[in-house]
Amino acid sequence: MHFQRLRLSGFKSFVDPTEFRIEPGLTGIVGPNGCGKSNLLEALRWVMGANSAKAMRAGGMDDVIFAGSGKRPPRNHADVTLTIDNADRRAPAAYNDHPVLEVVRRIDKGAGSTYRINGKEVRARDVQLLFADASTGSNSPALVRQGQISELIAAKPQNRRLILEEAAGVSGLHSRRHEAELRLRAAEANLSRLDDVAQELEGGLNRLRREARQAERYKKLSAEIRALQGAVLHARWNEARLAAERLREEAAQAARAVEETARAAAGATAAAAKAEEALAPLRDAEAVAAAVLGKLAIDKDRIEREGEALAAEVARREAEIVRLDSDRARETQMVEDARAALARLAEDLEGLEAAVAEAPERIPELQAALTAAEAARAQADAEVERLAAELAAEEAR
Numbered sequence: 001m002h003f004q005r006l007r008l009s010g011f012k013s014f015v016d017p018t019e020f021r022i023e024p025g026l027t028g029i030v031g032p033n034g035c036g037k038s039n040l041l042e043a044l045r046w047v048m049g050a051n052s053a054k055a056m057r058a059g060g061m062d063d064v065i066f067a068g069s070g071k072r073p074p075r076n077h078a079d080v081t082l083t084i085d086n087a088d089r090r091a092p093a094a095y096n097d098h099p100v101l102e103v104v105r106r107i108d109k110g111a112g113s114t115y116r117i118n119g120k121e122v123r124a125r126d127v128q129l130l131f132a133d134a135s136t137g138s139n140s141p142a143l144v145r146q147g148q149i150s151e152l153i154a155a156k157p158q159n160r161r162l163i164l165e166e167a168a169g170v171s172g173l174h175s176r177r178h179e180a181e182l183r184l185r186a187a188e189a190n191l192s193r194l195d196d197v198a199q200e201l202e203g204g205l206n207r208l209r210r211e212a213r214q215a216e217r218y219k220k221l222s223a224e225i226r227a228l229q230g231a232v233l234h235a236r237w238n239e240a241r242l243a244a245e246r247l248r249e250e251a252a253q254a255a256r257a258v259e260e261t262a263r264a265a266a267g268a269t270a271a272a273a274k275a276e277e278a279l280a281p282l283r284d285a286e287a288v289a290a291a292v293l294g295k296l297a298i299d300k301d302r303i304e305r306e307g308e309a310l311a312a313e314v315a316r317r318e319a320e321i322v323r324l325d326s327d328r329a330r331e332t333q334m335v336e337d338a339r340a341a342l343a344r345l346a347e348d349l350e351g352l353e354a355a356v357a358e359a360p361e362r363i364p365e366l367q368a369a370l371t372a373a374e375a376a377r378a379q380a381d382a383e384v385e386r387l388a389a390e391l392a393a394e395e396a397r
């Protein structure tokens with residue numbers, strides 16, 4: 001792999017397109033301080049995939065773009081092209097079709113770098129690997145910058161090993177091994193993820209199988225249910241048909257019954273009219289009977305009232321009888337008393353008559369006493385008679 005040309009445009013102090021030809025043999029660059037000799041070496045490192053701004057003697061990677069000068073405005077992009085002779089076809093298989101490899105790196109302000117190999121866009125890693133396989137690269141110890149010799153003498157064993165590995169041509173293998181390990185780890189991670197996914201899918205498959213079985217069972221049961229529903233509906237339809245026929249028959253019977261009933265109703269209406277006619281005298285009789293009944297009710301009330309009055313009268317009379325009994329007893333006593341008094345008066349009269357006979361001088365006095373006694377006797381007789389009449393009247397009542 002032989003570097004043929006380095007073309008710069010907008011890179012650091014090389015604002016205009018500049019071509020640096022590297023001919024077979026020894027090529028040297030001569031110039032005053034600050035003319036841009038180191039910028040060329042940095043352009044070489046940069047196009048080979050350098051990713052350290054510090055190695056470019058810049059604060060950030062955008063600083064490699066021409067920043068302007070007193071006479072020239074700044075640029076927004078820079079690109080460096082390295083042309084490599086591939087006549088011996090020792091480039092990686094992917095780029096080995098061409099006799100010349102053209103590696104381009106371009107940077108746009110604020111947008112980062114892009115790489116192309118023979119016009120095809122590639123990753124920075126692809127460019128770095130291309131040069132690593134050829135035992136060179138942006139960090140190759142073959143590229144010696146100012147002051148680097150003294151740094152190499154004082155370098156750590158690790159850095160010296162890098163120099164030796166590059167001299168043995170195995171530094172590319174290290175890079176490839178590292179990349180292969182990364183890929184392997186990524187593949188292992190993918191595999192374990194695939195295992196998880198496979199397990200999930202297996203679980204999903206089992207679930208789907210279960211659901212499929214359930215769906216099959218559901219379909220079968222649905223068909224059975226539909227068949228049974230059809231049978232039930234047919235049986236119901238049959239029942240309904242028979243019921244309809246029965247109802248039609250019943251309706252016909254009912255219609256006949258209605259006709260008969262209508263006829264009977266007509267007969268009954270006629271009979272009712274006749275009965276109505278016959279009812280008139282009965283109604284009159286009923287009115288009379290009602291009047292009689294009313295009168296009888298009034299009489300009954302009256303008789304009841306009279307009965308009550310008579311009962312009261314009877315009670316009163318019975319009480320009166322009791323009273324009269326006592327009166328009669330009393331008056332009988334009085335009659336007896338009057339008779340006894342009469343007897344006594346008779347005795348007195350006999351005594352007086354005897355006295356009159358015995359003493360004529362006392363005749364007027366005795367006559368007066370006799371008259372008084374007869375008057376008393378007459379009075380007593382009258383009283384006896386009155387009492388006897390009264391007693392007889394009471395007894396009669």
Ligand code: ATP
Binds near residue numbers: 038039066
């Ligand atoms: P020496 O022999 O002293 O090492 P040199 O020839 O190697 O010098 P360089 O260091 O390559 O020179 O170049 C430095 C020059 O590049 C300076 O003049 C600096 O102004 C210029 N330069 C660096 N970066 C830029 C930039 N981004 N834009 C414009 N000019 C730049």
